Amino acid sequence: KEFRNNVKPNWCPGCGDFSIQAAIQRAAANVGLEPDGLAVISGIGCSGRISGYINAYGLHGIHGRSLPIAQGVKLANRDLTVIASGGDGDGFAIGMGHTIHAIRRNVNITYIVMDNQIYGLTKGQTSPRSGEGFKTKSTPEGSIESTLAPLEIALSAGATFVAQSFSSDLKQLTSLIEQGIQHEGFSFINVFSPCVTFNKVNTYDWFKENIINLDTIPDYDPTNRLGAMTKLMETGSMITGLIYQNKERKCYEDLIHGFRQEPLASQPLALSESEFDNLVAEFR
Ligand code: SF4
Secondary structure, three states: OOOEOOOOOOOOOOOOHHHHHHHHHHHHHHOOOOHHHEEEEEOOOHHHHHHHOEOOEEEEOOOOOHHHHHHHHHHHOOOOEEEEEEEHHHHHHHOHHHHHHHHHHOOOOEEEEEEOOOEOOOOOEOOOOOOOOOOOOOOOOOOOOOOOOHHHHHHHOOOOEEEEEEOOOHHHHHHHHHHHHHOOOOEEEEEEOOOOOOOOOOOHHHHHHHOEEHHHOOOOOOOOHHHHHHHHHHHOOOEEEEEEEOOOOOOHHHHOOOOOOOOHHHOOOOOOHHHHHHHHHHOO
Protein backbone atom coordinates (compact mmCIF):
# COMPACT_ATOMS: atom_id res chain seq x y z
CA LYS A 1 0.00 0.00 0.00
CA GLU A 2 2.80 2.39 0.85
CA PHE A 3 4.10 2.28 -2.73
CA ARG A 4 0.92 3.94 -4.04
CA ASN A 5 0.87 7.68 -4.51
CA ASN A 6 -1.85 10.15 -5.44
CA VAL A 7 -0.92 10.47 -9.09
CA LYS A 8 -3.61 9.10 -11.40
CA PRO A 9 -2.05 7.26 -14.36
CA ASN A 10 -3.07 8.67 -17.73
CA TRP A 11 -2.68 5.38 -19.59
CA CYS A 12 -5.64 4.37 -21.75
CA PRO A 13 -8.25 2.24 -19.93
CA GLY A 14 -7.24 -1.40 -20.36
CA CYS A 15 -3.56 -0.71 -21.07
CA GLY A 16 -1.35 -3.54 -19.85
CA ASP A 17 0.93 -1.08 -18.08
CA PHE A 18 -1.53 -0.76 -15.16
CA SER A 19 -0.86 -4.34 -14.09
CA ILE A 20 2.89 -3.86 -14.30
CA GLN A 21 2.63 -0.86 -12.02
CA ALA A 22 0.56 -2.91 -9.56
CA ALA A 23 2.99 -5.83 -9.76
CA ILE A 24 5.99 -3.61 -8.99
CA GLN A 25 4.16 -2.10 -6.02
CA ARG A 26 3.14 -5.52 -4.68
CA ALA A 27 6.54 -7.08 -5.25
CA ALA A 28 8.31 -4.21 -3.50
CA ALA A 29 6.01 -4.58 -0.50
CA ASN A 30 6.27 -8.37 -0.49
CA VAL A 31 10.07 -8.35 -0.31
CA GLY A 32 9.93 -5.89 2.58
CA LEU A 33 11.16 -2.72 0.89
CA GLU A 34 10.32 0.75 2.13
CA PRO A 35 9.61 3.60 -0.35
CA ASP A 36 12.90 5.30 0.50
CA GLY A 37 14.73 2.07 -0.32
CA LEU A 38 13.51 1.88 -3.92
CA ALA A 39 14.36 3.91 -7.03
CA VAL A 40 12.35 3.51 -10.24
CA ILE A 41 14.08 4.88 -13.33
CA SER A 42 12.27 5.09 -16.65
CA GLY A 43 12.82 6.19 -20.24
CA ILE A 44 10.40 7.74 -22.72
CA GLY A 45 7.13 6.32 -23.97
CA CYS A 46 3.79 5.51 -22.37
CA SER A 47 5.74 3.12 -20.15
CA GLY A 48 8.11 5.89 -19.11
CA ARG A 49 5.44 7.46 -16.96
CA ILE A 50 5.69 4.65 -14.45
CA SER A 51 8.41 6.34 -12.40
CA GLY A 52 5.87 9.01 -11.47
CA TYR A 53 3.22 6.52 -10.43
CA ILE A 54 5.08 4.71 -7.68
CA ASN A 55 5.76 6.13 -4.25
CA ALA A 56 9.55 5.78 -4.29
CA TYR A 57 12.52 7.68 -5.63
CA GLY A 58 11.92 8.15 -9.34
CA LEU A 59 13.50 9.62 -12.41
CA HIS A 60 11.79 9.95 -15.79
CA GLY A 61 14.87 10.04 -17.99
CA ILE A 62 15.43 10.44 -21.69
CA HIS A 63 14.63 8.09 -24.54
CA GLY A 64 16.44 4.77 -24.30
CA ARG A 65 18.60 5.88 -21.41
CA SER A 66 16.92 4.42 -18.34
CA LEU A 67 19.66 1.81 -17.95
CA PRO A 68 22.71 4.12 -17.84
CA ILE A 69 20.92 6.24 -15.25
CA ALA A 70 19.79 3.21 -13.24
CA GLN A 71 23.30 1.75 -13.21
CA GLY A 72 24.67 5.09 -12.04
CA VAL A 73 22.12 5.26 -9.24
CA LYS A 74 23.01 1.74 -8.10
CA LEU A 75 26.75 2.34 -8.21
CA ALA A 76 26.37 5.57 -6.24
CA ASN A 77 24.14 3.97 -3.64
CA ARG A 78 24.19 0.19 -3.57
CA ASP A 79 21.80 0.27 -0.59
CA LEU A 80 18.94 1.22 -2.93
CA THR A 81 16.92 -1.36 -4.82
CA VAL A 82 16.88 -0.07 -8.38
CA ILE A 83 14.24 -0.89 -10.98
CA ALA A 84 14.63 0.39 -14.54
CA SER A 85 11.65 0.31 -16.82
CA GLY A 86 10.63 1.24 -20.34
CA GLY A 87 8.93 0.04 -23.48
CA ASP A 88 10.19 -2.17 -26.28
CA GLY A 89 10.89 0.86 -28.46
CA ASP A 90 12.79 2.52 -25.64
CA GLY A 91 14.87 -0.50 -24.69
CA PHE A 92 15.22 -2.45 -27.93
CA ALA A 93 15.56 0.36 -30.51
CA ILE A 94 17.30 3.55 -29.40
CA GLY A 95 18.36 1.95 -26.11
CA MET A 96 19.50 -1.45 -27.39
CA GLY A 97 23.20 -0.71 -27.03
CA HIS A 98 22.70 0.15 -23.38
CA THR A 99 20.55 -2.93 -22.85
CA ILE A 100 23.18 -5.36 -24.12
CA HIS A 101 26.01 -3.79 -22.16
CA ALA A 102 23.96 -3.53 -18.97
CA ILE A 103 23.14 -7.22 -19.30
CA ARG A 104 26.75 -8.30 -19.71
CA ARG A 105 27.93 -5.90 -16.98
CA ASN A 106 25.55 -7.56 -14.48
CA VAL A 107 24.95 -4.59 -12.17
CA ASN A 108 22.45 -5.61 -9.50
CA ILE A 109 19.34 -3.92 -10.87
CA THR A 110 16.01 -5.13 -12.25
CA TYR A 111 14.99 -4.15 -15.78
CA ILE A 112 11.30 -4.49 -16.65
CA VAL A 113 10.35 -4.00 -20.29
CA MET A 114 6.70 -3.22 -21.03
CA ASP A 115 6.58 -4.95 -24.39
CA ASN A 116 3.51 -3.90 -26.40
CA GLN A 117 5.11 -4.48 -29.81
CA ILE A 118 4.32 -0.98 -31.05
CA TYR A 119 5.14 2.66 -30.34
CA GLY A 120 2.11 3.79 -28.33
CA LEU A 121 2.98 7.31 -27.19
CA THR A 122 3.60 8.48 -30.75
CA LYS A 123 0.30 6.95 -31.85
CA GLY A 124 1.12 3.59 -33.33
CA GLN A 125 4.25 2.96 -35.37
CA THR A 126 6.06 -0.34 -35.94
CA SER A 127 8.62 -1.15 -33.24
CA PRO A 128 11.52 -3.65 -33.20
CA ARG A 129 9.16 -6.11 -31.52
CA SER A 130 6.37 -5.83 -34.10
CA GLY A 131 5.74 -8.98 -36.07
CA GLU A 132 6.65 -9.42 -39.73
CA GLY A 133 3.84 -8.14 -41.90
CA PHE A 134 2.60 -5.86 -39.07
CA LYS A 135 0.71 -2.91 -40.59
CA THR A 136 0.89 0.54 -39.04
CA LYS A 137 1.06 4.07 -40.39
CA SER A 138 4.88 3.65 -40.62
CA THR A 139 4.60 0.30 -42.43
CA PRO A 140 1.29 0.53 -44.34
CA GLU A 141 2.14 -2.48 -46.48
CA GLY A 142 3.34 -4.53 -43.53
CA SER A 143 6.72 -4.69 -41.79
CA ILE A 144 9.40 -6.38 -43.88
CA GLU A 145 11.88 -6.57 -40.97
CA SER A 146 12.35 -9.63 -38.79
CA THR A 147 11.12 -9.34 -35.21
CA LEU A 148 13.73 -8.74 -32.56
CA ALA A 149 14.15 -11.59 -30.07
CA PRO A 150 15.32 -9.83 -26.88
CA LEU A 151 15.38 -12.87 -24.63
CA GLU A 152 17.69 -14.79 -26.95
CA ILE A 153 19.89 -11.71 -27.20
CA ALA A 154 19.95 -11.44 -23.40
CA LEU A 155 21.03 -15.06 -23.04
CA SER A 156 23.73 -14.58 -25.68
CA ALA A 157 24.99 -11.45 -23.90
CA GLY A 158 25.55 -13.37 -20.66
CA ALA A 159 22.38 -12.54 -18.74
CA THR A 160 22.17 -14.05 -15.27
CA PHE A 161 18.38 -13.69 -14.89
CA VAL A 162 15.92 -13.83 -17.79
CA ALA A 163 12.15 -13.98 -17.31
CA GLN A 164 9.02 -13.19 -19.24
CA SER A 165 5.45 -12.61 -18.15
CA PHE A 166 2.08 -11.29 -19.26
CA SER A 167 0.41 -8.30 -17.69
CA SER A 168 -2.79 -10.29 -17.26
CA ASP A 169 -1.00 -12.78 -15.03
CA LEU A 170 -0.49 -10.55 -12.01
CA LYS A 171 0.43 -13.43 -9.72
CA GLN A 172 3.23 -14.70 -11.95
CA LEU A 173 4.44 -11.20 -12.78
CA THR A 174 4.61 -10.16 -9.13
CA SER A 175 6.50 -13.32 -8.24
CA LEU A 176 9.01 -12.79 -11.07
CA ILE A 177 9.62 -9.18 -10.04
CA GLU A 178 10.20 -10.34 -6.46
CA GLN A 179 12.69 -12.91 -7.72
CA GLY A 180 14.32 -10.30 -9.92
CA ILE A 181 14.73 -7.87 -7.01
CA GLN A 182 16.24 -10.62 -4.89
CA HIS A 183 18.60 -11.82 -7.66
CA GLU A 184 22.18 -10.66 -7.06
CA GLY A 185 22.83 -9.29 -10.52
CA PHE A 186 21.06 -7.86 -13.55
CA SER A 187 17.57 -9.27 -13.85
CA PHE A 188 15.79 -8.87 -17.17
CA ILE A 189 12.02 -9.27 -17.21
CA ASN A 190 10.14 -8.84 -20.47
CA VAL A 191 6.41 -8.35 -20.01
CA PHE A 192 3.78 -8.68 -22.72
CA SER A 193 1.73 -5.55 -22.11
CA PRO A 194 -1.04 -5.06 -24.67
CA CYS A 195 -1.53 -1.61 -26.19
CA VAL A 196 -5.31 -1.69 -26.51
CA THR A 197 -5.47 1.54 -28.49
CA PHE A 198 -3.03 0.96 -31.33
CA ASN A 199 -2.08 -2.72 -31.46
CA LYS A 200 -5.10 -4.64 -32.72
CA VAL A 201 -3.07 -7.80 -33.45
CA ASN A 202 -1.28 -8.61 -30.19
CA THR A 203 -4.35 -8.34 -27.97
CA TYR A 204 -5.09 -9.93 -24.59
CA ASP A 205 -6.92 -12.75 -26.37
CA TRP A 206 -4.03 -13.24 -28.80
CA PHE A 207 -1.55 -13.59 -25.95
CA LYS A 208 -3.82 -15.95 -24.03
CA GLU A 209 -3.97 -18.19 -27.09
CA ASN A 210 -0.24 -18.12 -27.82
CA ILE A 211 1.56 -18.01 -24.46
CA ILE A 212 3.08 -21.18 -23.03
CA ASN A 213 3.52 -20.97 -19.26
CA LEU A 214 6.69 -22.77 -18.15
CA ASP A 215 4.78 -24.04 -15.12
CA THR A 216 3.07 -26.43 -17.54
CA ILE A 217 6.43 -27.95 -18.53
CA PRO A 218 7.39 -30.00 -15.45
CA ASP A 219 10.95 -30.89 -16.43
CA TYR A 220 11.99 -27.40 -17.48
CA ASP A 221 15.32 -26.46 -15.87
CA PRO A 222 15.95 -22.68 -15.60
CA THR A 223 19.62 -23.23 -14.74
CA ASN A 224 20.31 -24.75 -18.17
CA ARG A 225 21.29 -21.91 -20.50
CA LEU A 226 21.36 -24.02 -23.65
CA GLY A 227 18.00 -25.54 -22.74
CA ALA A 228 16.58 -22.03 -22.20
CA MET A 229 17.82 -20.90 -25.60
CA THR A 230 16.40 -24.02 -27.25
CA LYS A 231 13.00 -23.56 -25.62
CA LEU A 232 12.88 -19.91 -26.70
CA MET A 233 13.68 -20.82 -30.29
CA GLU A 234 11.22 -23.72 -30.32
CA THR A 235 8.35 -21.54 -29.08
CA GLY A 236 9.05 -18.29 -30.90
CA SER A 237 9.86 -16.77 -27.47
CA MET A 238 6.26 -17.17 -26.31
CA ILE A 239 7.16 -18.80 -22.99
CA THR A 240 6.45 -17.10 -19.67
CA GLY A 241 8.02 -17.73 -16.29
CA LEU A 242 11.59 -17.87 -15.05
CA ILE A 243 13.50 -18.80 -18.19
CA TYR A 244 17.08 -18.71 -16.94
CA GLN A 245 18.94 -17.90 -13.75
CA ASN A 246 22.63 -18.13 -12.92
CA LYS A 247 23.28 -17.58 -9.22
CA GLU A 248 26.97 -18.35 -9.48
CA ARG A 249 28.22 -15.31 -11.37
CA LYS A 250 29.06 -12.34 -9.15
CA CYS A 251 27.42 -9.01 -9.81
CA TYR A 252 29.41 -6.02 -11.02
CA GLU A 253 29.53 -4.35 -7.62
CA ASP A 254 31.02 -7.44 -6.00
CA LEU A 255 33.83 -7.46 -8.55
CA ILE A 256 34.90 -3.86 -7.95
CA HIS A 257 37.69 -3.83 -5.42
CA GLY A 258 36.53 -2.13 -2.22
CA PHE A 259 33.03 -1.43 -3.48
CA ARG A 260 31.37 -3.15 -0.55
CA GLN A 261 32.52 -0.34 1.71
CA GLU A 262 30.40 2.73 2.43
CA PRO A 263 28.23 3.69 -0.60
CA LEU A 264 29.44 6.76 -2.45
CA ALA A 265 26.16 8.52 -1.72
CA SER A 266 26.75 8.35 2.03
CA GLN A 267 30.47 9.12 2.08
CA PRO A 268 31.54 12.61 3.20
CA LEU A 269 32.69 14.98 0.47
CA ALA A 270 36.45 15.02 0.06
CA LEU A 271 36.19 18.73 -0.82
CA SER A 272 35.43 21.74 1.35
CA GLU A 273 32.13 23.49 0.71
CA SER A 274 33.79 26.32 -1.22
CA GLU A 275 35.88 23.88 -3.29
CA PHE A 276 32.68 21.99 -4.11
CA ASP A 277 30.90 25.23 -5.11
CA ASN A 278 33.81 26.14 -7.37
CA LEU A 279 33.73 22.73 -8.99
CA VAL A 280 30.01 22.96 -9.66
CA ALA A 281 30.45 26.50 -11.04
CA GLU A 282 32.84 25.12 -13.67
CA PHE A 283 30.00 23.09 -15.14
CA ARG A 284 27.46 25.92 -15.26
FE1 SF4 B 1 -1.15 1.94 -23.21
FE2 SF4 B 1 -1.20 2.02 -25.87
FE3 SF4 B 1 -2.63 3.76 -24.49
FE4 SF4 B 1 0.02 3.93 -24.53
S1 SF4 B 1 -1.35 4.20 -26.29
S2 SF4 B 1 -1.30 4.14 -22.72
S3 SF4 B 1 0.63 1.76 -24.58
S4 SF4 B 1 -2.92 1.53 -24.51
